[in-house]
Amino acid sequence: MRTEIATLGEFGLIEHLTEGIEHQNASTVYGVGDDAAVLSYPAPKQVLVTTDILLEGVHFDLTYVPLKHLGYKAAVVNFSDIYAMNGVPRQITVTLGISKRFSVEDMEQLYAGIRLACEAYGVDIVGGDTTSSLTGLTISITCVGEADADKVVYRNGAKENDLICVSGDLGAAYMGLQLLEREKSALRGNTDVQPDFSGKEYLLERQLKPEARKDIIQKLTEAGIKPTAMMDISDGLSSELMHICKQSNAGCRVYEEHIPIDYQTAVMAEEFNMNLTTCALNGGEDYELLFTVPLSLHEQVQDIEGIRLIGHITKPELGCALITRDGQEFELKAQGWNPLK
C-alpha cells in the first residue's frame, strides 16, 4: 500500500505521525503543535543541546537500511551525544526533508523507529519541521537533555596520568557496513537471493541498530565516578582521542593489546584482509563512550563491567600515540569518517 504524502500535506502528515505520543518527562511542558516546544529545567539542572543530520547517499543507503532502523539510529546517535556529556536525553525535535519517492507508509516506518528509540530511552518528541526535498531523504534531529550543573563532563578536562577508558568494543559497526556494502555489490540486480548473514548478526546490529550507552553512565554515577573528560565514539577512536587531547592540551598513549574488539569483528577483518587495529581505531559509528578518569580511580573503574582501560593521558609534548603489541610507537592519525573529505 502506498499513500502519497501530498494527500495529507505537511500538517496532516505531522499529525498522523505524532498521533498518540505521550510525554514521559516532567520537563516537557508542551510538545508538537505550536511555534516552539516549551520545556522546564529548573536549577540546578543545565540544559544540553545537540544536533545531527543524516543525508541519504552520504550517511545511509536505503538499499540495505530499513527505514525503521534508520529512524531508530537517527534518534540514538543524538542520545549518545547527551550521555557523552554525562547527561540524560529528554526531548527531540525531528526535521525531515522528503522526496516524492517516499510514501506516508515509508514515513510511518521511519517514525516507528524514532518512536521506538524514544520509548526505549525515555525521550519525548516535542516538535520539528517537515518539508519536501528534491532528492532523497534528509533527517535532522536535535536532542535536548539535562545534567546537574556540577555533573557535566566536557572534552577538555583530561589531565596527565588520567586513565583512558572505553565502553563496549570497537570496529564492529564499520565491519557491518563493509559486509552490507559487499552484499549489495554481489546481489546487484539479483533481487531473488537473500544474503546469508548467519554468524554475523552482531556486526549488522552494531551498524543498523546501535545503542547509546545509557547503562555505562548509570554505572559510573552509581559508582560515584565523574570522568574528567568524555565523548562518544562516532568518527573513530583515533579521531576522538585526538579531540580530547587537543581540547585538554594533553597527549596520550593507547595500547593496541587493550583495545576491545569482538570476535566477529576479528573474523570479518581477516575475511576482508583488513588490519584489525586500523578498523578498531578508525571505523567509526561505534557510539561507545571514550572517557578519562584520575589514576586513583583505577580499581573502581576496572570493576565496572563493560569498561576497558586502554591507555593513559600524557604531557602534550609527547603527542598522541599507539603502542603496538611488539612495543613500537606509532603517532595516531585521525583517518576516521570525515564527511567533508
Place this chain on the structure above:
Amino acid sequence: MRTEIATLGEFGLIEHLTEGIEHQNASTVYGVGDDAAVLSYPAPKQVLVTTDILLEGVHFDLTYVPLKHLGYKAAVVNFSDIYAMNGVPRQITVTLGISKRFSVEDMEQLYAGIRLACEAYGVDIVGGDTTSSLTGLTISITCVGEADADKVVYRNGAKENDLICVSGDLGAAYMGLQLLEREKSALRGNTDVQPDFSGKEYLLERQLKPEARKDIIQKLTEAGIKPTAMMDISDGLSSELMHICKQSNAGCRVYEEHIPIDYQTAVMAEEFNMNLTTCALNGGEDYELLFTVPLSLHEQVQDIEGIRLIGHITKPELGCALITRDGQEFELKAQGWNPLK
C-alpha cells in the same frame, strides 16, 4: 578566490566559521566544540525550542538569493518562532549539508549572514553539525529561547470576541519572490544585464532579508498585554488563522479592508494582474505576528504603532471567513505555502 572545503575538513571548517564568536547570553554556559552545548535556564524561565530546515531548490534559489542574505533569513525565521511564543531567542545550533559546488568562501558568506542576525537579535551560536551533501545546500537551524512560565503564549488560547491583530503588512515578501522569479526568467542566459528594481526595494527586502518582530513583543510587554493566542505568519495569514482557530476551537471573521498592505505590494499585484487580497492572505514568508487579545484591550492595542486590528474570534460553528469590502462572506482556505503539496 575559491578554497575547497575538503582542504579544511569538517572540524577545520567549523573552527574557521565560528572563530571569534563571543557569547552574549548568561544562559549560554558552553557553546561550539563538545558533544552538546550547555545552557542554564533557572526557574521561573521555561525553555523554548524550535527548528526549521531550508533546502536548496525547495525553499531558496541561489541564482538570486545571496548566501549572506540566506544565512540571515535562516536564522531570523527561527527567532520569529520564539517571539511568536512571547519569548526571547537566546541560542541556535546550525546544521549544514554542503555539496562540492560550494567553497569555504561561500560558507563564510552564509555564516556572515547567520552571525549578523545573531548579533542583531542577541543570540549565541552554540553548536551544530556540518557534513557533505550529494546535491545542493541544506540548512537546518534549531533555536532555543526563554520565557517566564506565565508569559508563554500558545496558539490555542483564543476566545470568542477576542480581537485579531497583525503586525506590519502582508503579502510583500510574496510579491518580492514573484519579482525575483520574473527577472530570473527574463534574464536567463543574459548575465550582462542587471535588473532594475528601483521603487521595489521594500518587496525585495521583505523577501531576502526579513526581520522578526522583536519590537512588537517588547511593545506588548511594555503595555502589559499578554495575547491569548499568537503565532508568526510564515505560511500565509489564512493558513495561520485557521491554525489558531482549530487549536482554540473557535471561528473567526476577518475584514478585507483592515488587512494591512504596503503601497509597493499593491502596485506589483496590479502589474502582475494578481488579486491583492489573495496575495496578502496566502503569500507567506511575512514573519509578522498574528495574535488575539481580549476585547477589553481594544484601545491599548490600537495605540501601539505597527499593529492592526483585522477581525475577531467567533464561536467555532461559524467557521473562518473573510468579509469583503462589499460585505460578502467567503470561507477562508489555506492556500498558502505547503511544501508537501
